[in-house]
Amino acid sequence: MSSIRSPDSDDWEEGEPEESRSTPYLILLTIAIGGLQICWSVELAYGSPYLLGLGISKSLLAFVWIAGPLSGTLVQPYVGVKSDRSRLKWGKRRPFMVGGAIATIMSLFCLAWAMEIIATILGIFGVDQEGQAVRTVSIVFAVVIIYVLDFAINVIQAAVRAFIVDNAPAHQQNDANAWASRISGVGNILGYLSGYVDLPEILPWLGNTQFKVLCVIACIALGVTVTISCLSIRERDPRLDGEPAERKEGIIAFFRDLYFAIRRLPPQIMRVCQTQFLAWIGWFPFLFYTTTFIAEIYAEPFFEANPDLTSAEIDEIWNRGTRLASFSLLIFAITTFCSSVFLPLLIQPTFRAPGPPPKTPMTPGAAATPSSFHGGDGYFSRPLNSKRKSTFLRRIKTIPSPRIPHLTLRRLYIASHLLFALATWLTLLVRSTRAATALVAFIGIPWAVTNWAPYALIAAEISKREAIRQHRIRPSRDDRDAQLLAEGEDPSQGADQAGVVLGIHNVAIAAPQVIATLVSSLIFRILQKPRGQPGDDSVGWVLRFGGLAAVGAAVLARRIKEERGGRGGERGGEEGGEEGEVCRSGEPEEAVALCLLFHVQCGAGPVSVAVDGCEV
Numbered sequence: 174m175s176s177i178r179s180p181d182s183d184d185w186e187e188g189e190p191e192e193s194r195s196t197p198y199l200i201l202l203t204i205a206i207g208g209l210q211i212c213w214s215v216e217l218a219y220g221s222p223y224l225l226g227l228g229i230s231k232s233l234l235a236f237v238w239i240a241g242p243l244s245g246t247l248v249q250p251y252v253g254v255k256s257d258r259s260r261l262k263w264g265k266r267r268p269f270m271v272g273g274a275i276a277t278i279m280s281l282f283c284l285a286w287a288m289e290i291i292a293t294i295l296g297i298f299g300v301d302q303e304g305q306a307v308r309t310v311s312i313v314f315a316v317v318i319i320y321v322l323d324f325a326i327n328v329i330q331a332a333v334r335a336f337i338v339d340n341a342p343a344h345q346q347n348d349a350n351a352w353a354s355r356i357s358g359v360g361n362i363l364g365y366l367s368g369y370v371d372l373p374e375i376l377p378w379l380g381n382t383q384f385k386v387l388c389v390i391a392c393i394a395l396g397v398t399v400t401i402s403c404l405s406i407r408e409r410d411p412r413l414d415g416e417p418a419e420r421k422e423g424i425i426a427f428f429r430d431l432y433f434a435i436r437r438l439p440p441q442i443m444r445v446c447q448t449q450f451l452a453w454i455g456w457f458p459f460l461f462y463t464t465t466f467i468a469e470i471y472a473e474p475f476f477e478a479n480p481d482l483t484s485a486e487i488d489e490i491w492n493r494g495t496r497l498a499s500f501s502l503l504i505f506a507i508t509t510f511c512s513s514v515f516l517p518l519l520i521q522p523t524f525r526a527p528g529p530p531p532k533t534p535m536t537p538g539a540a541a542t543p544s545s546f547h548g549g550d551g552y553f554s555r556p557l558n559s560k561r562k563s564t565f566l567r568r569i570k571t572i573p574s575p576r577i578p579h580l581t582l583r584r585l586y587i588a589s590h591l592l593f594a595l596a597t598w599l600t601l602l603v604r605s606t607r608a609a610t611a612l613v614a615f616i617g618i619p620w621a622v623t624n625w626a627p628y629a630l631i632a633a634e635i636s637k638r639e640a641i642r643q644h645r646i647r648p649s650r651d652d653r654d655a656q657l658l659a660e661g662e663d664p665s666q667g668a669d670q671a672g673v674v675l676g677i678h679n680v681a682i683a684a685p686q687v688i689a690t691l692v693s694s695l696i697f698r699i700l701q702k703p704r705g706q707p708g709d710d711s712v713g714w715v716l717r718f719g720g721l722a723a724v725g726a727a728v729l730a731r732r733i734k735e736e737r738g739g740r741g742g743e744r745g746g747e748e749g750g751e752e753g754e755v756c757r758s759g760e761p762e763e764a765v766a767l768c769l770l771f772h773v774q775c776g777a778g779p780v781s782v783a784v785d786g787c788e789v
Contacts, residue, residue, distance in 0.1 A: 194345055196352075201405040202340055203353040205270060205333050208398030210360030212277055212326060212391045215384075217460050218368060218502050220319070222468070222495045223384050226488070227288075227312050231465075231701055231711070235694035237316050238461050242690065244323040245330075245683025250431050252331040253676025264408030265672070266336040273328030274399040278392040280322035285380065285388035287315040329399070331679065334628065335672045340406055343636030347582070347629045351517040354625035358510030364391070365506045368499035431680075434673050441634045442674055444733045445627050446681035452590060452726035453682045455719035456623065457689040459597070459616065466600075466712040467501050467609045468494030476707040487705045501610040508617030513625060516618075518575050520582050583733050586626040589619035590727035597720030600713045627678070630733065635674055685722075692718055 194202075224234055252269055259265045283290065291311045292302040300306055341349035364387075372379070372386035380386040438446070471494035476482070482490070596616045603609050693715045700711035 192342065194341060198406075199341065199345070199349050199352045200356070201402060203333075203337055203349060203356050203402075205329070205336075205399045205402040206353045207356040207360040207363075208274075208391075208395035209326065209329050209333065210357040211364045211394045212281065214361050214364030214502075214506075215281070215368075215387045215391045216319075216322065216326075218365065218464050218499065219384055219387060219495075221461060221465055222491070223284075224312075224315060224319075225465075225491075227315060228308060229312060229316075232694050232697045235690050235697060237319060239687060239690045240320040240323040242457070242683040242686030244320070244327045245679050245686070248324050248327040249331040249679035249683070250673070250676030251427060252328050253335060253672030253674075254427070254430070255672075256332060256335060257672035266332040266339065267403045267408060269328055269332035270336065270399055270403060273325050273332060274395055276325035277322060277329060277395060280318055280325055281388040281392050284315060284318045284322060285382075285385040287311050287318065290314070327679070329395075331672070331676055333402075334675045336402070336406070336408075338632045338635055338675070340408065341632070341636075343633065346632035346636050347517065347522065350625050350629040350632055351513065353628070354513040354621060355510060357624055358506060358513045358621065360394070361506035362503065362510055363394070365499055365503035369496065369503050431677070435677055435680075438674070438677065439634060441734055442631055442678070444729070445630050446678055448586075448726050448729040448733065449627055449678065449681040450685045450726075451722050451729060452623065454685040454689045454722035455590075455593060455597070455726065456620075456723075457686040458693055458715045458719040459593075462693075462712045462715055463502065463505075463613060464495060464498040466716065467498035467606060467613070469709060469712060470494075470603065470609050471497050471606050473707055476705055480706070482705055497606055501606070501613045504610055504614040505617045505620075508614045509621045509624070512618045512621035516585065516621060517625070519577050520580050520585055521576055521578075581735055582626055582629060583730070583735050585622055586630070586733070587727050587730045589622035589626070590723045590730060592616075593619040594720040594723035594727070597716045597723070600716055603713075631674060631678055689719070689722075 221234060221238075224237060225231075229237065256265045256269050259268065261268055288307070288311045291314050292307050295307055295310065296302050337349050337353060338346070367387055367390055368383065372383055372390075373381055376386050379389045468491055472487075472490045475490050479486075593616060596612055596619075599612055600609075603612060696715050696718065697711050700709070700714060702709040702711075
């Protein structure tokens with residue numbers, strides 16, 4: 174066990190530094206997110222039209238989708254706690270990933286073939302397979318499966334997110350979560366592209382409807398990606414951690430522990446969760462009702478011109494509108510993916526990779542020897558590179574950084590909420606499917622940030638605290654919580670473990686969706702018109718309500734503290750330090766002095782001189 178040392182001690186950073194992981198490793202680590210996202214895109218984009226086709230009303234549909242927030246509120250924290258305490262030799266997270274994947278695949282198959290399953294079962298008892306009884310029981314069965322599906326998906330979600338935090342080093346949490354966002358974007362693109370294509374025509378052996386084929390594709394994608402991630406990434410054996418502390422079992426004990434864990438959350442993580450609470454009141458209506466919104470815009474002129482359409486004709490118009498909405502969501506997914514690729518390149522880094530301390534004549538093990546004066550790796554070593562190579566490296570170093578000065582992850586996160594709020598209220602001006610598609614595509618930008626920024630902020634905080642415990646980085650002088658960690662105390666009492674924190678974070682995402690569901694149902698009840706009648710803008714007002722919540726999220730996000738980009742992860746003030754003051758020496762005060770001395774910004778722009786490990 175590491176000895177306890179004062180945060181002001183000169184013996185810090187003696188712990189073994191975390192090894193940087195390669196890009197292929199990060200891709201394999203996060204690839205399961207892609208299969209999971211395909212399943213989500215199938216449920217989110219095509220679940221509502223499928224259930225409406227079975228005969229569920231819009232107001233009842235809002236209560237059906239309460240399954241998502243309910244399962245997120247209950248399942249993810251439970252899985253997080255259980256996986257944190259797991260001591261199986263397979264690892265903490267992989268058993269839950271595999272179990273959740275199996276349950277999700279079975280649920281998708283049952284949902285897609287709900288009518289056939291119920292018709293077959295009731296047919297045994299002589300019930301007419303084309304009668305109303307079969308349709309009614311099929312609706313009930315589909316609703317039950319929706320709940321099972323959401324519970325299963327949340328098991329995977331909790332395990333995969335904790336899996337990423339556990340297996341990526343602190344200084345690469347931004348990169349790992351950025352890759353998770355990119356792979357999620359690829360999953361979205363594949364899911365929505367599949368929905369836009371006439372799949373029964375191309376793949377008739379997978380099913381006779383679009384939804385059936387989509388579910389089969391989603392099941393294959395999830396099974397393959399989870400298998401790849403589980404087989405290629407080796408988790409640390411949790412048995413090495415010893416037996417977990419004894420805790421009372423049971424539902425009441427679980428909720429009591431969850432309540433106290435929320436109260437003991439580190440302040441930075443608490444602020445992110447509070448922001449997410451309001452943000453997801455806004456995102457929930459958009460994710461579940463965008464398809465319906467675009468389909469209604471498409472159907473509006475048909476309903477105005479032909480007010481007496483038959484039920485079959487209305488279904489045909491809705492099917493065409495849903496197909497068009499799939500194209501809009503495909504563009505949305507492409508925008509999200511492109512944003513997730515390029516936005517991480519533009520922001521200032523939260524942490525930098527730890528490097529070895531600069532060698533001096535007094536560095537232990539670096540005594541001056543003849544070889545150290547003429548090559549080697551001593552303090553007085555002379556570069557052995559050729560002049561041509563030095564010129565090439567000098568040219569590479571003078572390429573301007575794509576990072577935008579002062580654009581940090583926190584500031585981008587704030588801007589994303591405001592952009593989303595603006596877009597939802599622009600729906601008042603939308604009258605055509607082209608305009609709706611353009612607006613939905615624009616929303617892909619803040620959605621990419623939402624898929625990445627809060628997870629990166631939380632993961633960086635978790636990894637930083639673990640690195641402080643292991644004496645890999647020095648705590649900030651103005652962070653009392655981190656100072657206590659360094660001195661061997663634990664103010665969070667275990668509430669900063671990845672599984673617990675990500676479970677609580679998902680409660681902050683899922684619980685407000687219940688509020689969004691209730692408000693959406695109320696708006697639908699007041700404004701919804703009978704099916705097939707023109708002038709129904711109820712979905713539009715649900716989206717605008719979400720925009721108001723996004724404004725509140727932007728206000729709360731301003732309370733999130735900025736992280737300096739030094740190796741030690743030292744935190745600035747409430748608004749954070751200037752990014753130009755950040756360098757790689759691990760001592761921000763010295764960095765500022767050096768940067769002022771050479772009249773350039775550290776960490777941004779061309780690099781010309783290296784002094785004491787700080788690029789200036």
